[in-house]
Amino acid sequence: MARASEFDTIARYFAPLSRGAPGAFNLTNDAAVWRPTQGMEAVITSDCLVAGVHFLADDPPASIAAKLLAVNLSDLAAMGAAPVGYTLAAAWPAEIDDTWIAAFAEGLGRAQENNGVVLFGGDTVSTPGPLTLTITAFGEAAAGRALSRSGAEAADDVYVSGTIGDAALGLRVLQGRLAPPSREAATYLAGRYREPTPRTRIGVGLAGLASSAIDVSDGLAADLGHLAAGSGKCIDVRAAEVPISAAVAACLEAEPELLEVVLGGGDDYELAFTAAPDRRDAISHLAETAGVGIACIGTVRDAGDAGPGVRFTDAKGADVTPKSAGFRHF
Amino acid sequence: MARASEFDTIARYFAPLSRGAPGAFNLTNDAAVWRPTQGMEAVITSDCLVAGVHFLADDPPASIAAKLLAVNLSDLAAMGAAPVGYTLAAAWPAEIDDTWIAAFAEGLGRAQENNGVVLFGGDTVSTPGPLTLTITAFGEAAAGRALSRSGAEAADDVYVSGTIGDAALGLRVLQGRLAPPSREAATYLAGRYREPTPRTRIGVGLAGLASSAIDVSDGLAADLGHLAAGSGKCIDVRAAEVPISAAVAACLEAEPELLEVVLGGGDDYELAFTAAPDRRDAISHLAETAGVGIACIGTVRDAGDAGPGVRFTDAKGADVTPKSAGFRHF
Numbered sequence: 336m337a338r339a340s341e342f343d344t345i346a347r348y349f350a351p352l353s354r355g356a357p358g359a360f361n362l363t364n365d366a367a368v369w370r371p372t373q374g375m376e377a378v379i380t381s382d383c384l385v386a387g388v389h390f391l392a393d394d395p396p397a398s399i400a401a402k403l404l405a406v407n408l409s410d411l412a413a414m415g416a417a418p419v420g421y422t423l424a425a426a427w428p429a430e431i432d433d434t435w436i437a438a439f440a441e442g443l444g445r446a447q448e449n450n451g452v453v454l455f456g457g458d459t460v461s462t463p464g465p466l467t468l469t470i471t472a473f474g475e476a477a478a479g480r481a482l483s484r485s486g487a488e489a490a491d492d493v494y495v496s497g498t499i500g501d502a503a504l505g506l507r508v509l510q511g512r513l514a515p516p517s518r519e520a521a522t523y524l525a526g527r528y529r530e531p532t533p534r535t536r537i538g539v540g541l542a543g544l545a546s547s548a549i550d551v552s553d554g555l556a557a558d559l560g561h562l563a564a565g566s567g568k569c570i571d572v573r574a575a576e577v578p579i580s581a582a583v584a585a586c587l588e589a590e591p592e593l594l595e596v597v598l599g600g601g602d603d604y605e606l607a608f609t610a611a612p613d614r615r616d617a618i619s620h621l622a623e624t625a626g627v628g629i630a631c632i633g634t635v636r637d638a639g640d641a642g643p644g645v646r647f648t649d650a651k652g653a654d655v656t657p658k659s660a661g662f663r664h665f
Numbered sequence: 666m667a668r669a670s671e672f673d674t675i676a677r678y679f680a681p682l683s684r685g686a687p688g689a690f691n692l693t694n695d696a697a698v699w700r701p702t703q704g705m706e707a708v709i710t711s712d713c714l715v716a717g718v719h720f721l722a723d724d725p726p727a728s729i730a731a732k733l734l735a736v737n738l739s740d741l742a743a744m745g746a747a748p749v750g751y752t753l754a755a756a757w758p759a760e761i762d763d764t765w766i767a768a769f770a771e772g773l774g775r776a777q778e779n780n781g782v783v784l785f786g787g788d789t790v791s792t793p794g795p796l797t798l799t800i801t802a803f804g805e806a807a808a809g810r811a812l813s814r815s816g817a818e819a820a821d822d823v824y825v826s827g828t829i830g831d832a833a834l835g836l837r838v839l840q841g842r843l844a845p846p847s848r849e850a851a852t853y854l855a856g857r858y859r860e861p862t863p864r865t866r867i868g869v870g871l872a873g874l875a876s877s878a879i880d881v882s883d884g885l886a887a888d889l890g891h892l893a894a895g896s897g898k899c900i901d902v903r904a905a906e907v908p909i910s911a912a913v914a915a916c917l918e919a920e921p922e923l924l925e926v927v928l929g930g931g932d933d934y935e936l937a938f939t940a941a942p943d944r945r946d947a948i949s950h951l952a953e954t955a956g957v958g959i960a961c962i963g964t965v966r967d968a969g970d971a972g973p974g975v976r977f978t979d980a981k982g983a984d985v986t987p988k989s990a991g992f993r994h995f
Contacts, residue, residue: 358706360813363895365740365880366710366804368811371700376688377707380696381801383754383788410695424713424754424799458713464794469754471711471801474696481698483690550695565693 338432341459348440349423352447352454356420359455367455369420375475378416382406382472386428386465390529391509396435397442398529399468404446405531406552407472409604412538413550415482416474420455421447424469426462450535476542484565486546487609493570493633494618496534496605498580499555501527503600504593516589520582527580531604536625541608544617548608554601556645556657559633562609563643570609572633574598574647574655598647599657609635668762671789678770679753682777682784686750689785697785699750705805708746712736712802716758716795720859721839726765727772728859729798734776735861736882737802739934742868743880745812746804750785751777754799756792780865806872814895816876817939823900823963824948826864826935828910829885831857833930834923846919850912857910861934866955871938874947878938884931886975886987889963892939893973900939902963904928904977904985928977929987939965 339347345362353359358368371377384406386392390399408418423443427436447453455473505528507513508521515521534550541548547566549558555577563570579587579597587593610618615631622629638644647656669677675692683689688698701707714736716722720729738748753773757766777783785803806812835858837843838851845851864880871878877896879888885907893900909917909927917923940948945961952959968974977986 360815363815363891364813365743366708366746366811368706368708368744368806370706370808376698376700378696378698379752379785379801379803381752381754381787381799383756383790383797383799385756385790385792385794387793388791413695414698416696422709422711422801424711424801426713426715426797428794455709457711458799460713460715461718462715462794462797463717464715464758464792464797467713467756467792467794467797469711469713469788469799471709471752471754473709476698478700481696483694485690485693561693 344436344459348436349454352440352444356453356455362456369455369473371475374478376478378411378414378474378476378481380407380410380472381469382410383467383469385467392465394529396439400439400442401446401530403468403470404443404450405533405604407470408450408533408535409550411472411474412533412535413482413548413606414476415480415538415542415548416476417539418450418452418472418474418535420453421470421472422455423457425459426467427459428462428464428466431466450533480542482542482545482548484547484549484562487562487566487568487635488546489568489635489637491546491609491611491635492631493572493609493635494629494631495555495578495607496537496627496629498578498583499551499603499605500583500597500600501580502531502602503596504583504586506602515582516585520585523582528602531602533604534606534627537606537621537627540621540625544614545608545610548606551603551605551607552601554599555607556599556647558607559645562607563645567638567643568635569638569643570633570635570645572645572647575650576630576632578628578630594655595657674766674789678766679784682770682774686783686785692786699785699803701805704808706808708741708744708804708806708811710737710740710802711799712740713797713799715797722795724859726769730769730772731776731860733798733800734773734780735863735934737800738780738863738865739880739882741802741804742863742865743812743878743936744806745810745868745872745878746806747869748780748782748802748804748865750783751800751802752785753787755789756797757789758792758794758796761796780863810872812872812875812878814877814879814892817892817896817898817965818876819898819965819967821876821939821941821965822961823902823939823965824959824961825885825908825937826867826957826959828908828913829881829933829935830913830927830930831910832861832932833926834913834916836932843916845912846915850915853912858932861932863934864936864957867936867951867957870951870955874944875938875940878936881933881935881937882931884929885937886929886977888937889975892937893975897968897973898965899968899973900963900965900975902975902977905980906960906962908958908960924985925987
């Protein structure tokens with residue numbers, strides 16, 4: 336099946352995704368118009384995903400769409416912003432045909448419904464290279480209340496939502512480099528890699544509660560490092576309290592050295608944040624209303640002579656800080 | 666020269682471009698914060714340029730930066746919006762090194778100063794494909810006053826800014842397919858292709874004056890076709906009154922059949938618009954204050970049985986509508 340012209344592609348597959356955004360003009364204009372709610376400010380993020388770098392080229396189109404939107408909405412959640420809309424710039428290689436685009440747009444439609452956002456506009460072009468997708472997402476936060484990476488204070492608790500390490504092990508499963516103990520575990524882990532869930536309800540609830548926040552995209556160790564650096568503090572993590580799924584626990588039991596991958600690997604799109612100790616009850620309540628676990632995994636302290644940083648210790652006090660405390664693409 | 670890590674690249678080359686936008690947090694956060702001026706609404710556009718498709722891979726990095734920003738700001742101008750800021754998502758191929766990125770960022774810095782915008786944020790990733798650059802640009806327009814493609818009325822005048830056809834001939838010069846009569850003409854045409862000038866002052870001035878507007882990116886014939894279709898009208902263009910530069914005039918004299926390329930080719934990033942006849946004085950005044958010519962080239966009339974469309978006629982009334990009245994990438 337061939338590919339329709341740019342105008343037909345937009346009209347057929349993407350214009351329906353702009354319903355609900357009158358300022359998108361049914362994607363027939365040069366630009367879109369959006370007015371943030373009175374008293375709110377716009378929160379803006381942009382993420383680019385490339386086939387073979389950020390997702391597997393043979394991932395299902397609907398999964399790619401869901402992930403593309405999720406990684407952007409995760410950034411908004413980390414700022415405490417409620418998502419509103421997004422623009423999409425897609426560079427299609429020749430092998431992407433209308434069937435593929437239809438499945439992608441359908442998945443994007445489901446993902447935007449799940450997340451309460453609409454398409455504002457964008458651009459579609461051809462590329463001789465790999466599929467390259469950029470979403471710029473827009474949210475709202477009360478003026479002056481958006482979260483940042485720079486507010487952590489000594490004695491604050493350190494928290495993380497959901498479970499950590501699922502996506503990094505899921506990628507290994509999809510690459511054929513890891514065989515989990517059960518088929519269910521394999522499916523679960525792959526799904527967490529392919530279709531992360533942005534923690535929007537938690538993020539919005541954290542505005543006014545958390546002292547700093549970030550989403551776990553580069554890996555728990557690296558992202559806590561960003562919080563530590565942004566705040567000029569040290570973060571001590573009790574590795575045994577980092578929440579993991581049953582699937583990750585089973586993999587770790589079979590192969591304990593995967594702990595490094597779990598604590599250092601990326602793509603979970605959970606939220607890591609800090610909050611004053613007197614916020615504990617409020618954070619428990621937030622976890623309940625969001626229906627997602629939030630675990631207290633460490634403590635912030637003033638940076639010593641060595642400067643800001645992150646240290647993971649095990650139950651016996653031994654240093655288990657991941658060596659690869661940075662983002663490594665496959 | 667190798668390429669620095671993503672974090673170093675952002676800190677070294679792009680964070681300085683966010684000065685002047687406190688909500689960009691020096692590009693150290695997950696997202697940026699922006700609050701449109703009271704009474705204004707946000708106008709948002711996104712354009713993706715791919716090396717070898719939308720620019721020549723060996724174009725100077727500063728030219729690519731200037732064009733990337735210009736094509737987005739041109740969309741804002743077509744909506745009557747004053748530009749404020751932008752996000753950049755860059756996918757770098759392996760051959761792009763720090764020297765190239767430094768030159769690109771320097772060019773982007775000059776372009777943003779010329780246009781009064783600042784960098785809000787973005788993303789930089791690696792790609793096995795060609796250089797792929799997406800800018801999402803943000804402007805402001807008085808609430809409810811943004812221009813669209815759908816307001817042209819019968820008897821409105823049809824205008825275009827600047828000169829038409831420069832960029833299409835400039836591309837041919839750069840491809841070695843056209844040798845203009847003089848070196849000056851060649852340099853001028855190539856410059857118009859490589860570094861178009863967004864008509865921001867005209868666009869902002871047109872809010873409240875024009876009944877419909879669009880920027881000339883796909884070609885004058887195709888873009889007037891979009892205005893005609895958006896408004897459900899017919900547009901008659903007096904081809905002899907379409908403004909052309911001395912360089913284009915010289916090329917046309919040597920090769921009259923280039924008229925088709927001039928009227929049908931894209932990438933000029935001028936503004937085409939319609940306005941009621943009683944706006945003529947105001948539009949003359951706008952051209953003077955902006956220091957850019959605005960030519961009246963035609964008239965809007967009600968669509969007949971054949972539906973909306975565009976027709977170009979020469980001084981003798983013969984039909985010279987470009988056959989390729991659509992966008993063709995090279």
